[in-house]
Amino acid sequence: xxxxxxxxxxxxxxxxxxxxxxxxxxxxxxxxxxxxxxxxxxxxxxxxxxxxxxxxxxxxxxxxxxxxxxxxxxxxxxxxxxxxxxxxxxxxxxxxxxxxxxxxxxxxxxxxxxxxxxxxxxxxxxxxxxxxxxxxxxxxxxxxxxxxxxxxxxxxxxxxxxxxxxxxxxxxxxxxxxxxxxxxxxxxxxxxxxxxxxxxxxxxxxxxxxxxxxxxxxxxxxxx
Amino acid sequence: xxxxxxxxxxxxxxxxxxxxxxxxxxxxxxxxxxxxxxxxxxxxxxxxxxxxxxxxxxxxxxxxxxxxxxxxxxxxxxxxxxxxxxxxxxxxxxxxxxxxxxxxxxxxxxxxxxxxxxxxxxxxxxxxxxxxxxxxxxxxxxxxxxxxxxxxxxxxxxxxxxxxxxxxxxxxxxxxxxxxxxxxxxxxxxxxxxxxxxxxxxxxxxxxxxxxxxxxxxxxxxxxxxxxxxxxxxxxxxxxxxxxxxxxxxxxxxxxxxxxxxxxxxxxxxxxxxxxxxxxxxxxx
Amino acid sequence: xxxxxxxxxxxxxxxxxxxxxxxxxxxxxxxxxxxxxxxxxxxxxxxxxxxxxxxxxxxxxxxxxxxxxxxxxxxxxxxxxxxxxxxxxxxxxxxxxxxxxxxxxxxxxxxxxxxxxxxxxxx
Numbered sequence: 001x002x003x004x005x006x007x008x009x010x011x012x013x014x015x016x017x018x019x020x021x022x023x024x025x026x027x028x029x030x031x032x033x034x035x036x037x038x039x040x041x042x043x044x045x046x047x048x049x050x051x052x053x054x055x056x057x058x059x060x061x062x063x064x065x066x067x068x069x070x071x072x073x074x075x076x077x078x079x080x081x082x083x084x085x086x087x088x089x090x091x092x093x094x095x096x097x098x099x100x101x102x103x104x105x106x107x108x109x110x111x112x113x114x115x116x117x118x119x120x121x122x123x124x125x126x127x128x129x130x131x132x133x134x135x136x137x138x139x140x141x142x143x144x145x146x147x148x149x150x151x152x153x154x155x156x157x158x159x160x161x162x163x164x165x166x167x168x169x170x171x172x173x174x175x176x177x178x179x180x181x182x183x184x185x186x187x188x189x190x191x192x193x194x195x196x197x198x199x200x201x202x203x204x205x206x207x208x209x210x211x212x213x214x215x216x217x218x219x220x221x222x223x224x
Numbered sequence: 225x226x227x228x229x230x231x232x233x234x235x236x237x238x239x240x241x242x243x244x245x246x247x248x249x250x251x252x253x254x255x256x257x258x259x260x261x262x263x264x265x266x267x268x269x270x271x272x273x274x275x276x277x278x279x280x281x282x283x284x285x286x287x288x289x290x291x292x293x294x295x296x297x298x299x300x301x302x303x304x305x306x307x308x309x310x311x312x313x314x315x316x317x318x319x320x321x322x323x324x325x326x327x328x329x330x331x332x333x334x335x336x337x338x339x340x341x342x343x344x345x346x347x348x349x350x351x352x353x354x355x356x357x358x359x360x361x362x363x364x365x366x367x368x369x370x371x372x373x374x375x376x377x378x379x380x381x382x383x384x385x386x387x388x389x390x391x392x393x394x395x396x397x398x399x400x401x402x403x404x405x406x407x408x409x410x411x412x413x414x415x416x417x418x419x420x421x422x423x424x425x426x427x428x429x430x431x432x433x434x435x436x437x438x439x440x441x442x443x444x445x446x447x448x449x450x451x452x453x454x455x456x457x458x459x460x461x462x463x464x465x466x467x468x469x470x471x472x473x474x475x476x477x478x479x480x481x482x483x484x485x486x487x488x489x490x491x492x493x494x495x496x497x498x499x500x501x502x503x504x505x506x507x508x509x
Numbered sequence: 510x511x512x513x514x515x516x517x518x519x520x521x522x523x524x525x526x527x528x529x530x531x532x533x534x535x536x537x538x539x540x541x542x543x544x545x546x547x548x549x550x551x552x553x554x555x556x557x558x559x560x561x562x563x564x565x566x567x568x569x570x571x572x573x574x575x576x577x578x579x580x581x582x583x584x585x586x587x588x589x590x591x592x593x594x595x596x597x598x599x600x601x602x603x604x605x606x607x608x609x610x611x612x613x614x615x616x617x618x619x620x621x622x623x624x625x626x627x628x629x630x631x632x
Contacts, residue, residue: 001328005322005326067311070310070311072309073276074322074327223277223307224237224277224307392554393554396551396554400550419555421559437556488613494516497514
């Protein structure tokens with residue numbers, strides 16, 4: 001009963017946020033499109049498809065601490081809290097992916113201008129893979145966001161941000177930028193010969209890792 | 225055995241020890257007072273019992289089952305307190321709605337009725353309530369629940385006299401109706417003195433005493449008179465404290481008055497629970 | 510009823526005393542139903558186990574009795590029992606204390622007797 005109530009509580013909240021997000025993006029695309037038609041200028045916002053991957057981690061960062069406190073207060077165990085959170089984020093990701101796939105299927109311009117996956121791999125891959133890419137991508141982004149939120153709750157914002165920055169700076173100094181960009185291209189199957197399955201496997205791995213970190217860190221979380 | 229039981233419970237926050245090997249039992253179906261000064265460890269104990277905190281060692285058992293992250297045990301417990309755990313922007317009526325979904329047997333109608341009795345604004349955000357109304361909001365939820373163990377941490381914090389009266393009356397009615405276990409953690413002893421059946425006193429994270437309210441009341445007395453008479457009387461007795469005022473003295477003694485030592489020049493008086501509590505926990509001041 | 514938690518008399522004894530007083534003064538007469546444990550508990554804000562403990566003293570003394578499923582009733586002859594009990598306690602409860610205080614004050618026996626006689630005339 002409690003887990004069901006928790007999923008209902010969180011999923012409603014998150015799906016609503018995701019829906020508002022879609023509406024806002026839709027409005028922007030629409031307004032800019034109309035503006036460019038009216039002015040006969042080829043002025044376009046493109047690659048709005050990247051925004052969900054930014055939006056989901058932000059959402060995770062903003063709701064996780066608060067939701068965890070509330071659900072613990074309502075008598076859930078810590079594992080139930082994580083299960084509910086994961087399920088609810090999956091629901092929000094599902095919504096975004098459905099919207100993405102619908103746009104790709106219905107709006108002719110979408111595949112060429114907005115969808116990250118179809119822009120990179122060609123519209124012939126169709127809405128189904130686009131859907132999967134968006135769903136798993138958002139899930140991975142959310143999991144990373146949750147992991148950060150959990151770390152932040154456990155160790156404090158300042159320490160987490162400083163350590164993350166330090167790690168980022170050190171690795172970017174150590175690694176050859178050329179190798180990094182090649183690596184990314186390979187991961188996302190943008191280099192010839194790379195398997196199209198790479199990004200999907202990558203997303204699943206990141207999701208699993210993110211959830212694992214979240215679980216490990218918030219397994220003994222306390223509300224003080 | 226139906227009880228909420230702490231077993232060798234220890235909790236450390238960094239270097240401070242909030243609870244130090246506490247073993248005590250709150251028997252089912254009774255009203256218990258958990259007494260202690262600020263920082264004695266009351267809130268920590270209740271926090272562990274409600275899964276808000278995790279013990280460093282030891283455990284809290286509900287009807288024999290460890291409570292930490294155990295859904296079956298947690299379904300039997302509800303703890304109020306001053307720790308903000310509901311989203312700040314959640315309205316009171318939303319909270320009531322959610323309570324109904326999370327807790328089987330939560331009586332929404334009763335919650336609405338109680339809220340009205342306390343003049344709690346249903347549209348107010350839980351994060352914007354005054355201290356008193358934050359307490360009230362939690363008490364309304366607690367009294368509308370069907371759980372076996374109600375843990376009330378400083379339940380009347382910030383309540384005015386009329387609301388305090390109302391709360392004690394409602395609590396008694398609830399208890400008479402359901403006979404569930406209630407633990408009231410407080411430092412306002414006299415207010416709950418008539419209400420409770422058992423009393424546990426903790427101080428600096430340790431259990432000082434566990435007794436029935438009647439036993440506790442009879443467990444100390446005061447002796448006053450001239451300082452040297454009082455001191456002679458107290459020789460070898462368990463003295464909790466002595467107040468001296470010039471040549472007069474008043475001693476607080478644990479146990480029964482010793483008839484043979486009493487003289488006309490000594491006055492024996494009962495000790496209020498409050499005074500007993502202050503003397504028991506006030507060492508080193 | 511007036512129960513004072515600050516008094517040195519335990520609460521349950523105070524409750525027994527108060528009900529006994531009401532039986533003695535005729536607030537409750539024989540075969541009257543007296544308030545139940547729960548009613549008293551709710552009225553006074555006192556733990557029902559404490560109230561019950563007080564009631565049980567009176568049951569043991571034969572002042573009230575329990576009718577199954579009906580509540581507590583005043584026993585026949587209860588007022589007489591209370592009167593007898595109080596008479597026998599009068600000596601210990603009042604006379605002993607009076608004499609002790611009189612001795613502290615240095616009053617003689619005759620003086621005390623005089624005072625008592627005066628008190629009787631005024632009452």
